[in-house]
Amino acid sequence: MSDPRPGRADLHIHTLASDGTASVSEILDHVERTGHLDVIAISDHERIDAALAAQALLARRAAHLEVIVGEEITTRGGHLLALFLEERVRPLQALRETIAQVHEQGGLAIAAHPLAPYPICISGRAIRRLQADPDPRYHLDGIETFNPSSAGKTHHAKAVALADDLSLTGLGGSDAHMLDAIGSGYTTFAGRTAQDLRAAIEEGRTGWHGEFWSFGYQVAMYGRQLRKYGRDIRDDLLGTVGRRGTGRDLGYPGGRLRPPRLLDGETES
Numbered sequence: 001m002s003d004p005r006p007g008r009a010d011l012h013i014h015t016l017a018s019d020g021t022a023s024v025s026e027i028l029d030h031v032e033r034t035g036h037l038d039v040i041a042i043s044d045h046e047r048i049d050a051a052l053a054a055q056a057l058l059a060r061r062a063a064h065l066e067v068i069v070g071e072e073i074t075t076r077g078g079h080l081l082a083l084f085l086e087e088r089v090r091p092l093q094a095l096r097e098t099i100a101q102v103h104e105q106g107g108l109a110i111a112a113h114p115l116a117p118y119p120i121c122i123s124g125r126a127i128r129r130l131q132a133d134p135d136p137r138y139h140l141d142g143i144e145t146f147n148p149s150s151a152g153k154t155h156h157a158k159a160v161a162l163a164d165d166l167s168l169t170g171l172g173g174s175d176a177h178m179l180d181a182i183g184s185g186y187t188t189f190a191g192r193t194a195q196d197l198r199a200a201i202e203e204g205r206t207g208w209h210g211e212f213w214s215f216g217y218q219v220a221m222y223g224r225q226l227r228k229y230g231r232d233i234r235d236d237l238l239g240t241v242g243r244r245g246t247g248r249d250l251g252y253p254g255g256r257l258r259p260p261r262l263l264d265g266e267t268e269s
Contacts, residue, residue: 012173016251043070053252078122145170172208185210
């Protein structure tokens, strides 16, 4: 008898390559072990190397899981979550132009943790202006209606209402920076594959789900991140002073090398 449940995807996961605290292999192991998700997107800030490494490492395994190459791009209008990328998109451009560049390479553009009054969040006014543009190149493909962070919780109802008002696809993502946060926000869709997910996003047939983080959990996460940053500074400094050809850990085999490259036949410690 077939499993009737919908597919589940976490579209917003960070690794050691940006401000996450887990390696690529740790993330893959965790997701495969829990068995809760069918698709994940590695969506590091301003880079896609760890996402590409995740795809390559997963190809060596017999797993049902699929990995989407994503990037959380800092634009001058707020953070944009780009999915199904082939190349990195340069940060600090205008939001409108960034969306167009995502679309040019066949990607999808999603407003990440929107509406909060922070420079990193896309405003409701900007979203409405984008969707009213006569040129579809500048349209968003969806909005992160569920993000478990404090900003996401505060503006969750408004994000849902805005998505409904503009007929924008609503998505859920964990914005995970630690292993146990993965899957705390997720998207449901008909099917199980990444292509099934893409079709559901484009057709507006998704659901969002999750549980909001507690204040104490977020404080613990920030502490983990601060310790990571300290290690990163130390490792970059030692690699430079010692001329070792190494730097901070980017979370995949070969990620300590400078320039970083994925090494074949190796595992992470």
